Amino acid sequence: MTSAHGATAVAVPTFSPRLTRRAALAGGVGTLIEYYDFSVYGFLAVTIAPLFFPNSDSTASMLAALAVFASGYIVRPLGGVFFGWLGDRYGRRAPLVATIVGMGVCSGLIGVLPTYESVGVLAPVLLVLLRLVSGFCAGGEVGGAATYIAESTPPHRRGFFGSFTPFGSTFGFAVAAMVVAVFTSAVGSDGMTEWWWRMPFLLCLPLALLCLWARARLEDTPEFTKTKKEGRQAKWPLIQVLRDHPVAVLRVIGVAVATNGTGYIGLTYMNIYLIDDLGFPADQVSWLSAGVIALACLTMPLVGLLSDRAGRRKVIATGVVGYLAISYPVLALMESTSSMMVVGVLYLAFMVLNALLQVPAFPMFTELFGGSTRYTGVALGFNLGTILAGGTAPYMATWLVQQTGDNQAPAFWVMGAALIGLLSLIRLKETANTALPT
Template identity: 90%
Template sequence: MTSTHGASDVAVPTFSPRLTRRAALAGGVGTLIEYYDFSVYGFLAVTIAPLFFPNSDSTASMLAALAVFASGYVVRPLGGVFFGWLGDRYGRRAPLVATIVGMGLCSGLIGILPTYESIGVLAPVLLVLLRLVSGFCAGGEIGGAATYIAESTPPERRGFFGSFTPFGSTFGFATAATVVAVVTSAVGTGTMSGWGWRLPFLLCFPLALLCLWARARLEDTPEFTKTKQEGRQAKWPLLQVLRTNPVAVLRVIGVAVATNGTGYIGLVYMNVYLIDDLGYPAGDVSWLSAGVIALACFTMPFVGLLSDRWGRRKVIATGVVGYLIISYPVLALMESADSLLVVGVLYLAFMVLNALLQVPAFPMFTELFGGSTRYTGVALGFNLGTILAGGTAPYIATLLVQQTGDRQSPAFWVMGAALVGLLSLIRLRETANTALPR
């Protein structure tokens, strides 16, 4: 069955509420587990650094560990292209199953790696290899989840249900922080450096099986089924999207630079900043991060509703302007604060602004591409933006502090990323409440 939306003559599917809820849940939960797998390394970077990169200079050791974190992002565009081709050519479901298996295995295997003390330089080599394969799989995850949810959701509710994608990815970070905090409290800091750090990685194995069970039950979206029936699948989606819609890819890259360049400072670097630079206990910081990120996540459905009512472009613009205004003052006030509670309030303000960027961005990305190239276009643009400003953000922030001696210098990185996002919105037509392009 089909219906028309507004004055448009474009036929759109009639959406089943059950299918919509199921798609949002499977997409959100799957993304949560996958980003737990991918992000737990970031929360253990301070512990892992001397185990895999021993150095008399602790900052050099930390930079090496963060460089490995960034390496997982280098191959993400390749994963986005591969899984995008698979999703646009053969269906959305298969890559969503494949990515969870790949990421779960790689992250779990990190938990059984020997350290530098046991096998020397081979230990960091194996660590890098596992992060690269994990990053390749991650390249197909969030674009696929966003596409699947968008194609299973009515236009007027796409922002709300689309919020499950960033909710899942961000709550994955909160879950990782919580697990690290629980394990640290249970075994103690000394044991954490000995073998406790392995437990959060080993948890990836059962979580991957849980997500595999949920996603294996999914059907392909009505949108892809219709595209397949009409024979409109692109033989080479990458070439087609670059030839027919390069401006949309550039817009996705620019907005992704803003969402990732700001978000990863809060999600990953803030832990390094609070522990290494401001001297707060690692266990306390893990609990603080978990609480702040979780609270920010629960604002996301409301931001999704706002983007359905107010428009994607206005909500994103509000977020990037907010970062331009508060980034430096937030870091400065954190340094001068004498209470972790005050730090937490400032941290929460920083993360809520990221919700204003992330939540409307994902449905907007899907609304810029036709069904035959949607998965590839979203995955390619988002992953290129993530390389430029996501995985590199903690490393660059740490390097800025080391080189300048100014603990607030990472704020300039955040402001630069926000400015790129603002420029990407210029002359962008509003896409909320419209049928997805064919």
């Protein structure tokens, strides 16, 4: 097409509403199951720590279990690079199927592992291996889901439909908390320790089959189909994205540090904090966590709409400033009350702020890279940020409390992550309501 002035105009792609809805549903459901698989370990850390890492010092046992939780994140960038190469080179669909199957199998196998009492040191070794393979697969999941949804959605609706990715990831934590709460309430803490801790892991297997059914029916995105037809796939996406978009990768890392460094305190450490440090009953905390996380998820589509209207940058900035203001007071007020209701309100405020970070972040990530390197760029930057501040968050929070004797010390971790996110927004050009870069 040419304009009236003779200049070549850019063809505006057409988006099928049916494809957009299917992409959002498959991406959201898959991410939900991924984060259920990955987070159920965190909710059962208190239970399984002495089973795999017996120690007379309960804190040392817990730190070992949380170190294994963090180990699953160490290999995520490698998974992001591998599945990013696969997705940018050969299509978005195949890695989205492979990642969820790999994660489901690994998490399910944790449910049949022998404990330290049965096989000694082999038990934690097998646990670490399964977490590493699961983490490798997880490295390609979120970046792929965000990319698939963004490339299937019109620009003015990218924030709303993009909210299905963080909705799925966060609600996966809620589902994990609910499942753990159901089993804990039914069989008690002693029953969970004896055998029933295995059931939440075993449920990962049928959930993976459900996601396989949803994703196997997907087609590749119009954006990738066009890129492939024009022969523009990058041979080595990692090299190309680091050469052409280094600042964009750094921005993704910085914002991912903020989203994960704040979010994982609420999603995983808060459960440990309320049970181990403040002494609330484990079954009540599991139900509280599930309810709070689910309520926070309900705000996400609204935040997505807001980011389409107000812009990604403003919404993210509001969230990080909020964390800088309330993190320490929230933890201090939790410690000063015995009311589960008050704790729930404070917890909810903490998690709603994370929605302001997560929801606009994912579409913004995809809007920073061209079609030939988008999967790799998003997966690489997000996973590096997740390593730095996500998987390590519960470990660092527990360590800070142990070293300082201050139960509010994790607030400084949250504030530091939020500050990094704020700095990452400096001189960022607004990307909402724009066509994806080619």
